[in-house]
Amino acid sequence: MRASALLRGRAMNAALRACALALAALVVGGCGPSEADWRSASSWSLTAVAVARAWERGEVPTRYARRALQKAADELAKGPLPEAGAPVDELRQALERGDREAVRQLVSELAAR
Amino acid sequence: MKRFLGIALGIVTSIGGFLDAGSIATSSQAGAAFGYSLLWALALGTVCVIFLVEMSGRFAIASKHTITDAIRKRFGFPALVVPFALTMLVNLLVLASELGGVCVALELATGIGFQLWAIPVAIALWLLLWVATFDVVEEGTALLGLVTLCFVVAAWKLGAEPAELARALVTPSLPPDERAHYLFLAVSIVGATIAPYLFLFYSSGAIEDRWDKSYLTPNRLIAAGGMLFGALISMAVLVVAALTLKPEGIHVESYEQAALMLLPAFGRWGFWLFIVSLAVACFGAALELSLASAYAMAQTFGWNWGENLRPRKAARFSMAYTVFIALAALIVLTGLNPMKLTLFSMAITAVILPLTAMPFLILMNDRTYMGSHVNSRFSNIVVALIVLVAAVLAIVSIPLEIIGSR
Structure with missing residues (x-):
């Protein structure tokens, strides 16, 4: 036993x-991070680029663009590459200042990544 | 002439009232992620909803009962309790999604957070139900909902190829990756298209409008024409998302992203058309859903009911939609992502669909209620098959989606 x-x-x-x-x-x-996380991060980066370009063309109001970029920055900060949120936040600040030149520059940098 | 105008109005209100938060969320996400390849799910859902809506009207005409009332009488209250409780729970989640959709539209327009709009929108919803008649509620908002035709115009302007669309409509194909998400979206689309509240509401509406046997043919025309043209708008949302968001690599996880989809077709007007479409479609759906839930509750418990009755003549019916709207507003106030809430509630709708559709199918074959207007074998098979397949897919795909999104 x-x-x-x-x-x-x-x-x-x-x-x-x-x-x-x-x-x-x-x-x-x-x-x-899962594949879905990486896809989401990429999507939010590209959303930021699309929103900023639409704002530059005068197709969306500043208050929408500001909130959409804030959302994109927040989602990126939660994702697999949190540092990706910083340039989008910079973009949002340039947009709030109405600095079109800075927005254009930051969009080109983001789109190139 | 009067009957013809009635049919035309019925079709037009079905078109204008078809789109809601569920259709916009599921179709835009599907188009952005998978292009045209989920059009078949929309087609499947549309075929089923045409059958269900026509059956719902025919049932009201032949039996002079609403579906819920007849299920209670035929199967007894105990048999109704579980399906009723689950349907009410899902209705509440879907109502919160619709309310959330209106609030998000207002947030996009004004910059004021969507949660802050929950109470004003809920009050506006409640007030309209309290003072308006059934016709005003159904027809008024549906006519306003015709603004959603902008998606069809956008699809045409963006050069959607009819041949490619036709192929995608009839050819289901699994993508090489993201299969769990693909299946989840497929069942969400079916759930959004065949929402039980739609055909339950339709039968209550037929009783409110006192449809008799002379409405059998108009009912068929309204069901087929209205649902078909309405579904074209949902398909247009998917197509527009496929043509504008997918090439940009944007997956739709929130309405802020979906708001970009009409810009290529309409420029700056595209942004405002999207907002108005979202607000009107969701508000109209919220009205219908509040009424549908109150109808279900009143008919289950045998209370006095009717949107055309003054609230004091149908006090418990009026209290039912009041409580529902208040609870839905509380859910929106919690700040849950409205789009995620919408997608999951659509998928859960697909799971519980058999609980409502199957008893309904039994009634449609019962000569005590239907007389000579019972269902054909073909109708029974089509509806039973689609509903069961959707439920099985939902049970499989929901856990996979939850695991995949962790």
Whole structure:
């Protein structure tokens, strides 16, 4: 009885170790950005470019462009490359100042990335 | 002449009232992500909704009952409890999506956050239901909804190829990647197109308008013509997103992105046309949904009901839509992303569809209610097949979408 209990105990330990390893693999594997995250980040960068260009052409009002760029910057900051939010935030500030030259310059830089 | 005008008005109001937050969100996301390749889902949903809406009108005419009322009488209240509770829950989420759509349109126009618009819009919605008659609610907002035809004009201006569209309509094809998201969008599109509140509302409307057997043919024409032309607008939203957002690499995750889609076709007018379309379509849908939910509640519990009755003559019916609107406003106030809420509520609609559609199908084959106007075998097969396939796809794709978006 002592032997079978010992064996059960060892089997249980092994099972527990296997579960812990599987869990760790899941956690580690799930921590990295998914393909959907990268696609979303790319989409928000391109949205920022499109919004700024539309603003330059006078097709969208400044208050919409400001909010859309803020949203894009926030989404990028939450994504796999948080530093990508900074240039979009700079773009938003240039737009708020009405600095078309700065907007044009920043849009070209963003579009080139 | 009067009957002809009635049919024409019925078709026009169906067209104008077709688009809502669900159609705009699902179609714009589908077009931006996958081009034309989800048009088949829209076509499938449209075929099913034409059948369901026509059946709904025919049922009201032949039986002089609404669907909910008849389900309660035929199957008993206990059988109705679970489908009723789930339908009410989904209706609430969808109502919150529609309300959220109006609020977002106002945010895009004014720069004032969408949550701050929740209470004023909810009050406007409630006030209109409180003072207006059924005709004003149904026809007024639907006529305003004709502004959504701008998407059809945009699709034409952008040079959408009819042959390519026709091919995509009838040829489902899985993309090489993002398959879980593709399937999720497919069921969301079907859920947005075959929303149960639509055909339940239609049967209540037929009773409110006192349709008799002389309306059998007009009902068929309104169901087919209205739903078909209405679906063309949803398809146009998908096509426009495919032609303007997809080439730019923009995936639609929020209405701020969707607002860009009409700019290439209309320039600066495109921005305002999108806002007005979103606001009017969602407001109209919110009115219908509030009424549909109140109808369902009143008919389930056997209360007095009717939008044409003064509120004090149908106090519990009026209280029902009041409470619904208040709860939906609370959901919007939480700040949940309105577009994400819309997409998930459309997918969940597809899951619960069989719970409403199947009892309805049984009634449509019951001569006690239908007399000689029972369903054909073809109608039964088409509806049962589409509803079941949609539900199975939804059960599979919703968890995959949740896992994929973590």
